[in-house]
Amino acid sequence: MASVGTVRLFPIIVSRFALDGGAMFGIIPRPLWEQTHPADQQGRISMVARVLVAQFPEQGRLAVIDGGMGPGRDERDRGRYAIDGQTPGIVRALARLGISADEVTDAVITHLHFDHIGGFVVPGSSGEGVPTFPRARYHVQREQWEWANDPSIRDRGSFREEQIRPLRTSGQLNFIDGDHTLFPGFQVLNVGGHTPGLQVPLISGKTGTVAYPTDLIPTSAHVRRSWIMAYDLFPLDSLEAKVRLLSRAVDEGWMLLLEHDPQVASITVSTDGEEFTAHPCVCPAVL
Template identity: 30%
Template sequence: MIQVGNWRIDIVSGGRFMHDAGVLFGIVPKSIWQTVLPADSQNLVPLAMNCVLARSESQCVLIDTGHGSKLSPLERKSHGLFPGWPLLDDLATLGVTPEQVDHVILSHLHWDHSGGATSKTNGSLHPTFPSAQYVVNRQEWTDATSGQFERSGGYVPADFVPLKEAGALRLVDHLEEVVPGIQVLQTGGHTLGHQAVLVESEGSGLLYLGDIGPTSHHIRKLWCTSYDLDLIRTREVKKQLFDFAAQNAYRVVWNHDIDVPVSQIALHPKREHLVLT
């Protein structure tokens, strides 16, 4: 548990999966990245889906939802998913039911971040968190629902279309406040509508990076995923966010890092940025 002013912050698991390391590290040669995260014989590495539960006296906010429960056994096998649906288990351990979540902020709409946003019961899709308002970047929604393969080919409509049908969708823009103390920042880069989430209260803060910084190994300037639609933008905004976190001594969440889900960042004279665990 982390206290950020009047917000209690808990890291909850949206799942774990196996992922191709070459995709995770993009142009970085294997001879370099394998020194920090060794892969198995199939070039796969284990990754987390670290989500954030932020609670104040009046609000219960979930950031990202992991893989959810809708994937078929074959899809689960192909992604190397670990068993079960840990998000609901972790929430239950904290004494939180799906009905108690007021807002769900989605960094973007890829399956490993929004898959748990909806559930299927008796063949019918519905929001997993029935009382929540789901917060999605306007550009992200436009691209994901465009029907153009170049823009929407990486999305699964069942993860998010039911949110609009249920009247639970809130589209937001850059620097929009979701609730007092929690703000979204449209970063672009990974997707055009990708957004980070900033929690600030009483002089302290926490920054949810989403896939701008998927693991703490991505602290390096040129380490980005091959999924990034705008690689230059990812590099630019990563530096901006890292500088901001370091200068304010804010914690950051590395959403796919199993070993270091949360850290601080320091400025470094030679490496530019350094992870403080």
């Protein structure tokens, strides 16, 4: 557990899986990325979905940022992504903290890719998916919502209708346009790049700021400017957004919580004026 002022933060690994290493590191040659992220026989690297639970006692809010991969569609899906069925999903992980699903007030969707919202939907009594958190508002950038409902041929495999439909019909969506303060101490920045309307949550309190850079900086290796995923639809926008975000992180001493890095949960960042370097934190507990 970490904290920012009175806000309590619980980064929790809710999924373990694997993705193609080449796709994760874009133009970076394999001998470089393999030093820190060794590939398996199929060229995949280990990944986690580390979601963030944030309790805001002063505001009476309980937020969950991203929902993880979910259990996978079927055996073929679980095999392709090496989904580890032993890792407790978001509901069991919350239960271990003594939190029930109906206490969650805010579910923040950084974007709608299936490894980020899989846990935000659970099977309902009719077999159709229903939102995992019945009382929560689900916050998503409008730009991302519209894109995900009509994606390009290139990225349509990243969105799953069976995960998006229950959110569409729930009446629980809150559409955000651009940078926005959800409530005091909790802001989102619309950074795009990876996908239109990718949003980065920022939690600020008296003792500092924690950012959750989601797929803009999925692992600590991605703080380097040209280490940009091949998945990104607009890599030059990612580059610009990353430099802007990391420059603020250096100037303001932010901690960054990394969603997909299996080894490094959180970092601070320094710069020599050009390139950025990640410094793993003496980490908050990783459950």
